[in-house]
Every structure is written in C-alpha cells, then in structure tokens.
Amino acid sequence: MRTLVLNAGYEPLTVVSFRRALVLVLAGKATVVAQGGTPVVGGSITLPRPSVILLARYVRAPHGRTAPVSRRGVLRRDGHRCAYCSGHATTVDHVLPRSRGGRDTWENLVACCLRCNNLKGNRTPEEKGWVLRIRPHTPWGPAWAVRGADVRDPAWEAYLGAA
C-alpha cells in the first residue's frame, strides 16, 4: 500500500509508503485527503490508511524531472500497441538495436509485439522496410513525473489526471 503525496498546491509530488505518509501526518506535516483499505492499528490508536495526503507547506519540486525509462512505462506510453503492426504488444523493442549502440531511452524504445520483435532481430526499421507508427518520446505530465506513480491506485486518478 502506497500513498500519493500532494504538494500544498495539490499538484502530485511523489509516492511514498503509507508508513512514511503516517509519519508525516502524525508530525502535522500533512493531512489525509483520501484513505483506503483497513485502518492502521498502532498501540492504542487507530489511524486511517492514507492513499492520498496533502502537505501542509509548499515544497519546491525539482525541475526537469523525467520519468525513469522502464519496460512497463514504454508499454503504457504506447498503449500496449506494437509500433510496427499495431498488434497487441507485450515486449519492448530497441528501434536502433542495442548490439549496434541503441540505448535504453524513451526515444529508442517502443512497444512491440512478439512476432515483430522476433522478425526484426538485429535490424533497424529502415532495413526491414518497416515504418514506425509512432514517434517515440519522453512522456510528460504529472502522472509520469511522479516517481512510483506507474503503479496506480484508483484513489489517485483525480489528482494525477488522465494519462
């Protein structure tokens, strides 16, 4: 169970464990704005299990944050659709193959179905005569900038926005 932390201006800031969130709440540094699951019992007190908390004071968010590249993230960005045939994608392909210097970047990774991935092998789309149906890009927006937000809690949706 994890907790989404909102900055004092309600913009999503980060994701922490609910224990860390409770520490912030108990210290008066945050308030619970959404809760879920069974309450947390500690000693003689019972506390709501926070799914979203709001910081009491505004903290400066680091600028220029980009989402760390991950296989799951690439599949999510591309909607689980193969960049070459639009079929259901379960794998991730390096557009420029890794063996030829292709890197693990948002710009070089696309969702790919198993069949296309096997057919493509060590070649570039140009060499195969294939056309990329999407232009791979670094995803942006609060839902991506917040580290850990790729594992979503339904209670977070209202704060993270559509992504």
Ligand SMILES: [Zn+2]
């Ligand atoms: Zn495909």
